[in-house]
Amino acid sequence: MPTTTPAPGETVDCDEVVIADWVVPVDGSGRVFSPGAVAIEGDTLVDVGSTDQVLARRSPRSTTRLDGHVLIPGLVNAHTHLAMTMFRGVADDMDLAGFLGRVLPAEATVLDAERVEVATRAAAVESVSAGVTTALDMYFFCDAALAAGDEVGLRIMTGPVVLDATGPDGMGPTERMAWASGWLDDHPARRGWRPVMAPHSTYLVGREHLEATRELAAAHDATIHLHAAETLEELADVIGRHGAAPVELLDDLGMLGGRTVLAHGVHLGPDDIARVVARGASVVHCPASNLKLAAGIAPVPDLLAAGATVALGTDGPASSNDLDLLGAARLAALVHKGVSGDPTVVDAPTVLSMATLGGATALGLDDALGSLEVGKLADVVAVDLGTIHTRPVYDPVSSLVYAAGRGDVREVWVGGRRVVRDGGATGVDPGRVADELDALGPVVGSALGH
Ligand SMILES: [Zn+2]
Incomplete structure (x- = not known):
């Protein structure tokens, strides 16, 4: 060096x-x-x-x-779905169940590697133009996302998404885990980057594939990135199926360690927060998405007071409708004052740290990024x-x-x-990138029945 x-x-x-x-x-x-x-x-x-x-x-x-x-x-967007720029504005003013009911079927017919690359390239231009230098992405066709990121100059951390069902890429769970193992072999961690395993959530991925994810991630020093405790409906669903809420289930499975990044963490009780802190997992606060989907407001002051690593994310541009991390920082600084009645919580230096060093720490990259x-x-x-x-x-x-x-x-x-x-x-012609994104509009529209 x-x-x-x-x-x-x-x-x-x-x-x-x-x-x-x-x-x-x-x-x-x-x-x-x-x-x-x-x-x-x-x-x-x-x-x-x-x-x-x-x-x-x-x-x-x-x-x-x-x-x-x-x-x-550089700002670190610690939870997003970059290629969902192609779905921006198609699922507004509805809750998460409504959102997923609208978007997941469209993804199944629209997604391919080329379209993901086009939409991620647009997301990468939007991101770097907003000061985001690193993004923790969760989406299908991760190789297409990496290519788009390299072209624009955005550092994208990504890797295989894990589902129990067949995904929009046509892979079923058995084929997917075999492919994931090979992908991780081919993408070892390096300075400022590490591979990611992204089981969607504890409501779309069961114990078997969560445990397989844990083993693969441990063998490759990969980050585990999943949605957790985003909505009350999710909590009821996961408790009904597993007898434990998402954070407790992940802890029981040995998946709450320092390489685990929990997106949202809206509905965390004191026991959940204690587990997160004790095991070293991180929580990514996504205030714009949580407010728009009426999911709730994450207990960020409690997490910070307990010593948790808290990062900031935008979530995908179909649920928060932009990739504006500076906007998310301001929203975080404001919303917690309003709901707590305490204007001293989540102050400006704290949100700037969450948007930079907090993100780098969550990603296990604070030796190379974040300050x-x-x-x-x-x-x-x-x-x-x-x-x-x-x-x-x-x-x-x-x-x-x-x-x-x-x-x-x-x-x-x-x-x-x-x-x-x-x-x-500087890496691409932004006008051409925007035109290519617009050209996906009719494809998405017809998948949505427009
Ligand atoms: Zn998300």
């Missing part, structure tokens, strides 16, 4: 130094450098600090100056705080969470690669 530390008084070459009015490293210290800078060499951050400190130590081959901007770590620290991958987002709707800036974290929006994201680096420049994705 090119993290040579200069001797006192010495300057060391690097590829790029980015200078901004504020740098918020989200490194646990709460500090802000103003003005600040980060230095990038290859895919790695080699310096972070005040502008004077960084320029005294580094001699960059190129320099980017961003007046009025704040630099933050602006020397030696980590250079995932950096510049947000313009110089606009009329963000001025004046007394506290850049307050401005970022409570006043800025995803349209203020101007520059994004993923592993040192500039994937957004002046607000536009």
Whole structure:
């Protein structure tokens, strides 16, 4: 790793130094450098600090100056279904059962690898343009998603979805588990990425395939990503079938360890929270999806107080209708104040940490992602705080969470690669990507009987 530390008084070459009015490293210290800078060499951050400190130590081959901007770590969308951009807006104003009843049959007729790649490419452009540098995706045709992510520059963590039934990819459960084993062999963990096993939930996957998932994930150091405790109907269903609520069932199955990411966690009691904390699993808060489906509001203040790792997600763009993680952060900061009557809970620094380091920790990648620290991958987002709707800036974290929006994201680096420049994705033609997504509309419409 090119993290040579200069001797006192010495300057060391690097590829790029980015200078901004504020740098918020989200490194646990709460500090802000103003003005600040980060230095990038290859895919790695080699310096972070005040502008004077960084320029005294580094001699960059190129320099980017961003007046009025704040630099933050890349946002981590820790629960989504990227390719569901193709279903955006088809299942509004209904509950989860209604949503699934409408979307699952359409998926069975519409999905193929090519369409998933088109829809994921659009999702990847939307994501990086909103400052998201890493997404934990759950969808079929994961190889198509990885190809789309590479093209755009979004780091997508994905892998086999597990169901008890035959999926839209035509694979039944036995064939699927055999394929999953081979896929995991071919996609070993590497710096800043690990493979994922995604059993949909404890209501669509029974004990047999949950246990098989546990074994495969353990053998490959894979993340386990599933929906859990999203709705009261789910709890009643799972308790009726298994005699235990989702978190208790997962604990009984030995599936609640540090590699497990629970999406939603809306309906968690004190016993569930204690299990999550004791076993080291993470919870991904998806406030926009939970509110839109009227699923409820996750006990995020209780989870944080108990010491749980809490990340943020958008969920898929068919249930929250966008991939706006900064929007989810603001919603999280607001909704818990409203329901608790306590304006101090889930404050701005806390939601920024959930959206960055919390996500990286949930994914088991906090050694490489989630904060602006020397030696980590250079995932950096510049947000313009110089606009009329963000001025004046007394506290850049307050401005970022409570006043800025995803349209203020101007520059994004993923592993040192500039994937957004002046607000536009660099890896693809965004107009062409949008046209290709639109072209899926009639296919989806006819599957829905329009
Ligand atoms: Zn979901």
